[in-house]
Amino acid sequence: MSLMPEPGYLYAFLCEMADKGRLFAQRRNDAFACRVASDLPVAVLADFHYLRQVIFTLLGNAAKFTRDGSILFEVSKIADEAGGARLLFAVTDSGTGCSPGLAAVRQLLRGMGSALKLEPAAGGGSRSSFELVLPRVDENTLDAAFAESLPSCVDGAGRRILLVDDDSADLAWLGELLAGYGFEVMSVPGGREALQALRTGRFDLLLCDQAMPGMDGWKLLRQARAGWPDLPVVLYSAAPLRRPPGAEGLDFxxxxxxxxxxxxxxxxxxxxxxxxPGLK
Structure with a gap:
């Protein structure tokens, strides 16, 4: 095998894996759960093609040996390493247990510098897991890719959108996408600039990132709720919601x-x- 690592968004990839695992489980009338830690790297360098094959196989194998039971997919961080993080991937089922084979998975993991661990699960069933060190990459270096299945029925005419992101590339392609559908778009690089724009103009939606220098998305949300309580605020982030202390009851x-x-x-x-109506 020849590895072809490429930068990518980790949480979006894991969300795809969880959706596939959910489908596998539904076919066997199994309950499915996914637990992904909130402290994983947002963007990593990995051979996502081979990693996808490994996880799909483990999820499919768990479903094959489990009926009317449960399947759990977990990803957690074991430790930070120089330039990256060591992650633990695990699939646990309540089924009859899988065979010790999975030769293809073992070969793929060996090529990625890892190894498969098979063990009985507490309470019955089996647990398959592996560790993998993934280098971190700067999110700003990633291409702003999205699926090309764009609807033609959206009409943004007469609606103003305020985009907030410290990534100029993302601001550019989001602005171009929305402008192409008739939305009037204003783009700013941070929370303070967004508040200034809200004070001087009228907007129908605020779309922001979560992790931004100076004023993050949660601080911006709090300010927006206080000054413009009817303004819809949408979060567009590479990481799942990471609610900070003191933000209880505050929602996008x-x-x-x-x-x-x-x-x-x-x-x-x-x-x-x-x-x-009635926006300040």
Whole structure:
């Protein structure tokens, strides 16, 4: 095998794996759960093709030996390493147990510098797991890719969107995408600039990132709720919601995991960006 590592968004990849595992489980009437730690690297360098094959095989194998039971997919961080992180991937089922084979999975993992561990699960069933060191990459270096299945029924005419992100590339392609559907778009690089824009103009939706220098997405949300309580605020982030202390009861109107499919992104914005009377 020849590895071809490429940079990519880790949480979006794991979300894809969880969706596939859920489908496997449904076919066997199994309950499915996914537990992904909130402290994983947002963007990593990996051979996602081979890693996808390994995880799909383990999830499919768990479903094969489990009926009317449960399957759990877990990903956690064991430790930070120089330039990356050591992660633990595990699939646990309540079934009759799998064979000690899985030669293809073992070969793929060996090529990635890892090894498969098979063991009985507490309470019955089996647990398959492996550790993998994935280098971190700068999120700003990733291409802003999205699915090309874009709907033609979205009409943004008459609606103004305020985009907030410290990544200029993401601001550019989001702005171009929304402008192509008739939305009027204003882009700013941070929370303070966003508040200034809200004070001087009227907007029908605020879309922001979660991790931004100076004022993060949660601080911006709090300020927006205080000054413009009717303004819809949508989170578009490469990491799942990471609610900071003191943000209990504070919620975005919607949250999308980056990179979202183009049709999902447009549908969310179309649904949330309704003209709201009385905005300050």
């Amino acid at each position: 109107d919607a949250a999308l995991l980056r990179p979202a499919a183009g049709d999902d992104l447009l549908a969310c914005i179309d649904a949330c960006a309704r003209p709201w």
